[in-house]
Amino acid sequence: MKINLETKTKEQELILHYLEENASEVLADKINNGTPYTKDGKELINKKDFESFMKYACDEAKKLAEKGASYACIEDATVYQWAIHYFEEDTILGTLYNQDGTLYEEPKKEIPKATPKPVVKEEPKVKQLSLFDMIEQNFPPKDQQDVEEKADTSPKNEVIDFETGEVFETPNETDSTIATLNALFGGSQC
Numbered sequence: 768m769k770i771n772l773e774t775k776t777k778e779q780e781l782i783l784h785y786l787e788e789n790a791s792e793v794l795a796d797k798i799n800n801g802t803p804y805t806k807d808g809k810e811l812i813n814k815k816d817f818e819s820f821m822k823y824a825c826d827e828a829k830k831l832a833e834k835g836a837s838y839a840c841i842e843d844a845t846v847y848q849w850a851i852h853y854f855e856e857d858t859i860l861g862t863l864y865n866q867d868g869t870l871y872e873e874p875k876k877e878i879p880k881a882t883p884k885p886v887v888k889e890e891p892k893v894k895q896l897s898l899f900d901m902i903e904q905n906f907p908p909k910d911q912q913d914v915e916e917k918a919d920t921s922p923k924n925e926v927i928d929f930e931t932g933e934v935f936e937t938p939n940e941t942d943s944t945i946a947t948l949n950a951l952f953g954g955s956q957c
Contacts, residue, residue, distance in 0.1 A: 768792065771799045772817055779817045785847045786854070798854050804863060811871050815854055815861030823853050 770787050774780045790798070801814035827849055832839035853859055863871040896904075 768795045770795055774817060779821070781843075782817070782820075782847065782850050786850060789847075789851070790854075794851070794855050797857075801861075801864065802857050804857075804860070806863065806871075807874060809871075810866060812864045812866065812868075813857070813861055814864060815859070819861045820850060820853050823859065824849050 768787055768790060770783060770790065772779075772783055772786075774783050786794075786798070798815065801812040804811045804813035824846060828839045828841050831841065865871050
């Protein structure tokens with residue numbers, strides 16, 4: 768029975784010769800024409816070739832190799848059984864084709880466009896007051912300005928010139944004393 772598989776190596780020719788002598792008509796038809804396969808809701812054709820079989824055979828040989836070994840010796844009869852199984856089993860995928868014979872390409876998944884994230888303005892965080900901050904709020908420091916304000920709001924000292932009867936106001940005691948002395952002794956006012 769004629770099987771339409773392209774061979775590239777001597778090993779592939781040996782497997783092809785085995786398949787042509789031992790494959791049933793159903794298996795030869797699967798190899799030559801492929802098998803129906805449904806993917807993504809489309810009816811496709813699953814065709815297998817020697818390249819995909821060789822990868823399958825290497826994977827099977829790795830399973831049989833001793834742990835940590837970089838090689839495996841496999842008997843010819845085992846490789847031939849793998850070939851029959853590989854081409855006969857419908858669940859093993861080869862290359863997928865559309866019904867018109869063109870190569871099937873999976874639909875490209877649309878990458879959702881990134882939506883801009885709304886800018887969230889952070890509200891200023893309320894600073895947690897320390898014990899010292901709370902004391903300062905309740906008892907503000909008495910700085911120079913507080914002292915000056917109190918001096919301005921205190922009752923004014925009045926000095927009376929006894930000769931003329933004029934009333935002089937002075938902002939604090941020192942000025943008041945000087946003004947009083949000047950008034951009494953007829954000195955110039957500052």
